[in-house]
Amino acid sequence: MEVLSLEVPHGRRGAGGGSRTGGASSSAKVAIGTFDGVHLGHRQVLDGCDTVLTFDPHPRQVLDPCHAPGLLGDRRQKLRKLGSLGIRRVAIVPFDQAWSRVSAEEFVEGVVVEQLGARAVSVGQGFRFGARGAGTTGTFDRCPELSTRIVPLVTRGSAGEPISSTRIRRLISEGDVESAGELLGSALALPAVVGDRGRLLISSEFARPAPGSYIGYVDSRPCRLRVCQDLSVAGAGTARTGSPVQVTFVKQASWAESRPAEL
Structure with missing residues (x-):
């Protein structure tokens, strides 16, 4: 499994954006998320994807460290689980203050499309991203190169509580x-x-x-x-x-x- 660290995009695609990594062509199926624990709900988002775009450290550890959630495993464990699920490439956003200022549009065009060569993305219901969490699943729809799959919450238990x-x-x-x-x-x-x-x-x-x-x-x-x-x-x-x-x-x-x- 290929593991790579992404660079902060500089400008929109065609205006100084980064080059595609790892020989990526416009054919990658990319699952995007933090995937802490790679639990059963995450696995529905990952199903059918060959590439994972994830964040390390967890964004909350940078943006709100006093309220950061306790992690369910470390990077090594996450990579091992992703590999066991057939993921061939993991692209890691080394999240810091510079990454926190990347707009949702820059993230889609400069990272997902330009650096990873995605033609399809898979995200969980309610996924937010980009500066100030302004990006939604609708942001992907505005990119004509992409098809977007939104995976509903997976529930388990008599109360129908989502797996999270x-x-x-x-x-x-x-x-x-x-x-x-x-x-x-x-x-x-x-x-x-x-x-x-x-x-x-x-x-x-x-x-x-x-x-x-x-x-x-x-x-x-x-x-x-x-x-x-x-x-x-x-x-x-x-x-x-x-x-x-x-x-x-x-x-x-x-x-x-x-x-x-x-x-």
């Missing part, structure tokens, strides 16, 4: 990692670093489970996990302090399973 990253974060914050994993399409897995006394430290930029006991894995080792009040994780493992690990939360532990892990 917000819903999954809420489940994680409530400790219901099993339901969160069902909506993600795989168990919640977060990067961590081994701290003092073997505690596993997960950065606050990620959506971390509520304090409690869980069944899961540290790297590939099955173990009981105890999320402490400070949201550090106690779990079985022998990795050295400072070592990176991946912590996977499968389900909440029952009373019999919630005895303290051997540290």
